[in-house]
Amino acid sequence: MKELLWLIVALPFAGSLILTVAGKQLSRLASVFIGVGSVSLSAILTLMVGISFLQGNPGGVPYVESIWQWMNVAGLSPDIAFHLDGISLTFIFVVTFVGSLIHLYSAQFMWKDEGLRRFFIYMNLFVGFMLTLVLADNMLLLYLGWEGVGLCSYLLIGFWYKEPANGYAARKAFIVTRVGDFAMTIGLFVLFMNFHTLNIHAILIAAPGMWPVGSGIALVTALLLLGGALGKSAQLPLQTWLPDAMAGPSPVSALIHSATMVTAGVYLIARTHVLFELAPVAQATVAIIGAITLLVAGLAALNQHDIKRVLAYSTISQIGYMFLALGVGAWSAAIFHFMIHAFFKALLFLGAGIVIWSLDEEHNMFKMGGLRKKLPVTFWTFLIGAASLSALPLITAGFYSKDEILWLSYASDKGSIWLWLAGLAGAFLTALYAFRMVFLTFFGSVKKEPSQLPGLTMTIPLIVLSVLSIMGGFIEMPGDMGHFTAFSDFIEKALPVTLVNASGHYTELLFQLTSGLIAVAGIGTACVFYYGKPFAAAEPQRNAVQQFFYRGWNFDLLYDTLIVRPVVFFAQIDKDDVIDRFYNGLASLALWFNKILSATQNGRVRRYAVMLAIGAIITLTIILYL
The missing domain is CATH 1.20.5 (Single alpha-helices involved in coiled-coils or other helix-helix interfaces)
Structure with missing residues (x-):
């Protein structure tokens, strides 16, 4: 089955190419069929390859499929080759399966849009480049996918380009992420100069023998790669592009936030974990940035009125949890939360998309209300997504993935009580803003009647994702000694690094109970302040502190003052x-x-x-x- 790896990648690209070449000769139905079908076929092939990999490869030995030699210049001879192991299998499953559900949803959501064919060209291209990124066996091919998803994000965020604000948001995303990409490019040069290859496996094997732990060159390389990860995954200080990326259609937001671009940084750090092991300062920096980001984004989400911007800041915060896990060496926990996050975040964005679509592009939650009876399927599935995001104990997948990160942020060799407390505070904020969003949108009085109702192509993806947002957590149940085993063992065959102390079973249960109570407390607080309260259908009044958080801690103002305006000023002088x-x-x-x-x-x-x-x-x- 490993011979089918290239086809998993090729199918989305082929769908994009057919839609581009055929042009207006295709009907709208044919365009939808090609766009949705190509990604769905890729998802089916992924399941076939995954079953073959799991059944016929108990040792977790990677599959490597080399297609052709890309180039051979001055000792640089990378191949177009794909590498499948536990990590890349998890990522391609999420990319293709969640991506196919989002494509199916888009069939009705975008049906009346004049750019329907162009939309699926970009979406298929997006999926193809993300698959290239996570399956690449060398850093150059990974970088091709890396820049490809950056290009597609620009095209899709600015999809409705006739609105100047959308074009601005697209340019902002492209330019801000370029800052991180520049650092990553230098990192690739450093890797090639030291190892004379960009093959990922070869670098990870050779690095411990060439660089001692704590060496300066290892630290510089890890920090350069971290720069790229911060840009793509919208972590401090390069997080400002993601809230504005909501300018694109809701299916675009769902794809970017759940299965493609913003998780690329998580993948990069996990894939190059050996380099971060050799640079403890860089790895600690990952944890600290993740902990600070999840708090900053959580407070910003709590003060938004646009339902999609709440979810955007939520993504920044949840990626922060993944960075926290990576920083303490809990590699499998980060990947596990990535997968569960993809399920419930895609669900929430698609549900929010239905609400906005039904209310004629209304984004303000204070102008919604009372929709639980008007949109019952959307309400119940959205409620499940919000509960999973909030890590509601025992019954949601989000509890198991987030609880594992919280436990390991304290119990691992690189963990600390401060990181755990930051994660715990973020968990409270998450539950609070998630159910604030639920109560404002679906409860209270009806302020605006839905003008259209979703069909099966929009509701089926929500139902499937809601099931996964509950059942997905049970693949990683605590083992006999209280440690998470099933998914962890699968991932650690690809990342054979274990940094977790064997702390007592009862200690872990106490921490699980604490995190569960915190989530319930956040939901209860949201209920007190927002359930059944009469809110005016107008822009809410904010005090100075709320306004500060609403504006994303004024990072845009800071960058505009320190960077943008001086550059424009000198450019005017120099023109x-x-x-x-x-x-x-x-x-x-x-x-x-x-x-x-x-x-x-x-x-x-x-x-x-x-x-x-x-x-x-x-x-x-x-x-x-x-």
């Missing part, structure tokens, strides 16, 4: 320098010659004939006398 005048002079000269030549084209045939005769006489004279 008419000597170099510009030289090229402007060349352009003016070309225009002058163009006017002279265009004057000869006056439409008078007799003048053309005379000029032709004169030209012939001059030419013959030159020939005769030379």
Whole structure:
């Protein structure tokens, strides 16, 4: 089955290519069929390959499929080759399966949009590049997928490009993530200069023998890779692009936040875990950034009125939990939470998309209300998604994935009580803003009647994702000694690093009970302040502190003051320098010659004939006398 790896990647690209080449010759139904079908076939192949990998490979030996040699220049000879192990299998399952559900949902959501075919071209391209990223066996091919998802995010965030604000959001996402990508590019140069290869497996095997733990070169390399991860995964200080990315259609938001771009940074750090093991300072930085980010984003989410921006800040916060896990060496916990987060975050974005779509593009939660009876399927599935996001104890998948991170942030060799307390505070904030969103949107009085209702293509993905948001946690149940085993054992075959202390069973149960009570307390607090309360259908009044959090802690204002305005100021001064005048002079000269030549084209045939005769006489004279 490993021979099918290339086909998993190729199918979304093929769907995008067919839609591009066929153009307007295809009907809307055919465009939907190709867009949805190609990704769905990729998901089916992923299941087949995954079953084969699990059944026929008990030792977890990676599958490697080399397609062709990409290039061979000055010792650099990367292949177009794909590497399948526990981590990449988990990621491609989420990308294809969740991606296919989002594509199916998009069939009705985007049906009336004039850019339907273009939408599926971009979405398929997005999935194809993400699959390339997570299956690549070398850093150069990974970087191709990395930049590919960056391009697709720009295209999809600015999909409705006729609105200037959407174009601005797309450019902002592209430019901010380029900052991190620049650091990552330098990191790739450092890796090649030291190891003379960009093959990931070869680098991870050779690194411990070349670089001692704590060496400066290991620290620099890990920090450069971390820079790339911070940009793509929207962590401090490069998180500002993600809330504005809500300018794109809701299915785009669901795909970016659950299965593609923002999880790329998590994958990069997990895949290069050996380098971070060799740089303890860099790894500790990952944990600290994750802990701070989850708190910053949680407080920002609590003060938003736009339902999609709440979910955007929620994603930043939940990725923060993944970074916290990576930073304490809990690699499998980070990957597990990635998977569960993909289920409930896709569910929440698709549910929010139905609400917005039904209310004629209304985003303000204070202008919603009373929708639980108007949109019953959306309400119940959204409630399940919010409960899983809040880590409601025992019955939701989010409890098992988040509880594992909280426990290991304290119990691992690199954990601490402070990291655990930050994660616990973030858990309270998460439950509070999640159910604030539920109560404002679905309870209270009806402020606006839905103008249209979702069909099966929109509700079936919600039902499937809601089941996974509950049942998905049971693949990682605590073992006999209280430690999480099933999924962890599967992932650690690809990442054979265990950094968890064997702390007592009863201690872990106490921590689980504490985290569960915190989640319930957050839900209870939301109930006290938002359940059954009459809210005006208007912009809520905020005090100075709430306004500060609402604006995302004023990071945009800070960057605008320190970076954007000075750059624009000096660019204005420099716009008419000597170099510009030289090229402007060349352009003016070309225009002058163009006017002279265009004057000869006056439409008078007799003048053309005379000029032709004169030209012939001059030419013959030159020939005769030379």
